[in-house]
Amino acid sequence: MSTPRRRPQPAAANRTPLFHRLVYRLVRRVPRGTVVTYGQVAAILGHPRAARAVGTALRQLPPVLQRTVPWQRVINAAGRISHRGDLFRPDRQRELLEAEGVAFDCSGRVDLRRVRWKGPPREWVAKLSAEFPF
Numbered sequence: 788m789s790t791p792r793r794r795p796q797p798a799a800a801n802r803t804p805l806f807h808r809l810v811y812r813l814v815r816r817v818p819r820g821t822v823v824t825y826g827q828v829a830a831i832l833g834h835p836r837a838a839r840a841v842g843t844a845l846r847q848l849p850p851v852l853q854r855t856v857p858w859q860r861v862i863n864a865a866g867r868i869s870h871r872g873d874l875f876r877p878d879r880q881r882e883l884l885e886a887e888g889v890a891f892d893c894s895g896r897v898d899l900r901r902v903r904w905k906g907p908p909r910e911w912v913a914k915l916s917a918e919f920p921f
Contacts, residue, residue: 806832807844811852813907814845817860820888821904822897824864831906842869859883860904866896 809832817823825838834840845858859880863869868877881891889902906912 803849804844806834806837806840807847810841810844811848811856814856814858814861816907816911817857817904819857821902822860822862822884822889822899823904823906824899825861825869826864827903827906828861831912838864842871846871846873857883860887862897866899868895 810828813828813831814823825841826835828841829835829837832841841861845856845861848856848858868880870877881895884897885891889897891897
């Protein structure tokens with residue numbers, strides 16, 4: 788009797804959920820000096836009620852992608868940085884955004900009317916779900 792052969796383990800990128808990979812791909816397109824909301828990312832991806840899932844995807848951003856995915860450009864719908872129990876990341880996020888020229892008011896809010904990204908072209912959104920290489 789022969790022993791069953793083990794299948795080779797998939798690469799780490801293949802273990803990342805498809806939704807997370809799509810979030811990373813979209814966030815990479817957000818221009819420097821602009822921001823996008825969690826809900827806006829979810830809506831662009833065709834899941835308008837998945838704002839928390841976008842946050843989860845960014846919180847689980849693999850270390851190899853942290854330099855290429857500008858996670859700091861995603862904020863909440865009130866124009867603030869979401870804290871969610873993280874002590875250091877919100878301060879780092881604000882530092883990175885300010886270095887890009889994003890201004891905060893005295894209550895820690897950005898003017899979404901001025902710095903919100905309008906989103907990608909429609910043609911790109913249509914291709915997004917079918918094509919997602921990093």
